[in-house]
Amino acid sequence: MYLEVKGLKKKYGNSSNTVQVLKGIELSVQKGQMCVIQGTSGSGKSTLLNCIGGLETIDEGSVKVSGKEIFGLSPSALSDYRRDNLGFIFQFYNLVPNLTVRENIKVCEYLTSSPLDIDELIKTLGLTEHQNKFPSQLSGGQQQRCAIARALIKNPKLLLCDEPTGALDSATSRDILILLEEINAKYGTTMLIVTHNNSIKDMVHKVVFVKDGLVVKQYENKTRVPAAELEDL
Ligand SMILES: Nc1ncnc2c1ncn2[C@@H]1O[C@H](COP(=O)(O)OP(=O)(O)O)[C@@H](O)[C@H]1O
Numbered sequence: 001m002y003l004e005v006k007g008l009k010k011k012y013g014n015s016s017n018t019v020q021v022l023k024g025i026e027l028s029v030q031k032g033q034m035c036v037i038q039g040t041s042g043s044g045k046s047t048l049l050n051c052i053g054g055l056e057t058i059d060e061g062s063v064k065v066s067g068k069e070i071f072g073l074s075p076s077a078l079s080d081y082r083r084d085n086l087g088f089i090f091q092f093y094n095l096v097p098n099l100t101v102r103e104n105i106k107v108c109e110y111l112t113s114s115p116l117d118i119d120e121l122i123k124t125l126g127l128t129e130h131q132n133k134f135p136s137q138l139s140g141g142q143q144q145r146c147a148i149a150r151a152l153i154k155n156p157k158l159l160l161c162d163e164p165t166g167a168l169d170s171a172t173s174r175d176i177l178i179l180l181e182e183i184n185a186k187y188g189t190t191m192l193i194v195t196h197n198n199s200i201k202d203m204v205h206k207v208v209f210v211k212d213g214l215v216v217k218q219y220e221n222k223t224r225v226p227a228a229e230l231e232d233l
C-alpha cells in the first residue's frame with residue numbers, strides 16, 4: 001500500500017476550547033491510484049489532506065507514505081518529506097504574483113535533481129503562449145494549469161489537490177480534470193483529490209467519504225467514467 005492512514009486524530013484549540021476535527025481516520029491508497037476524498041464543508045477534508053501532507057501536525061495515529069512514518073517527524077524532517085515526495089494544488093492557485101508563469105514553475109524546478117522537462121510540461125498544460133505572462137493576466141483555469149505545472153515539475157510521487165476545481169466553471173473544471181487524468185496515466189502519479197462535488201468520484205480509482213472527522217465509506221470503482229464524460233461538474 002502506498003498511503004496508509006490509521007487512527008488519525010487531530011484537534012484544534014486549547015484546553016478550554018477544543019474542536020476534535022479528525023476522530024480516527026482510516027484509509028489506504030495504492031500506488032498510481034487517483035483517490036477522491038469527498039465530504040460536506042467542515043467535515044475535515046482539508047485538515048486530513050494537510051496532515052497527510054505534513055502541513056499540520058498529527059495528534060495521534062499513523063500516516064505512512066511508501067512505508068515511511070510521518071507521525072512524530074521533526075519540522076525539518078517534515079520539510080524534507082514534502083520536498084522529496086509531494087506536490088500541492090489548492091483551490092485558489094497560490095501563485096507568486098510578481099513572477100511570470102514560467103518563473104512560477106521554475107521556482108520549483110530547483111527542488112529536485114531530476115525535474116521534468118519544463119518546456120514539455122508547459123506544452124502539456126497548454127501554457128506555451130502564456131508562459132511570459134503574470135498570473136493577473138490569466139483566466140482562473142490558466143492560473144490553475146500554471147499551479148498544476150508548478151506542482152508537477154519535480155515529478156512528485158504524491159499529488160495532493162484541495163478543491164482543485166472549486167473556483168472554476170464547469171467547462172474549465174472538466175479541462176483541469178482531464179489534465180489530471182492524463183498526468184496520472186502518463187507519470188503514474190498517486191493523487192488525492194479533495195472535493196465536495198459529487199461527480200468527480202466517478203472518474204477515479206478509489207473513493208473515500210468523510211463525515212464529521214471519520215471515514216464513513218470507501219470503495220474502489222470497478223469502472224471509471226472518463227473526465228470528458230462526467231456530468232454535473
Ligand atoms: N486552524 C484551525 N483552527 C481551528 N479550527 C479549525 C482550523 N482549521 C479548520 N478548523 C475547523 O475544523 C473543521 C474542519 O475544517 P476543514 O478541515 O477545513 O473542513 P473541510 O475542508 O471539509 O471544509 C471546521 O469546523 C473548521 O472550522
Ligand SMILES: [Mg+2]
Nearest residue numbers: 045046047162
Ligand atoms: Mg476544505
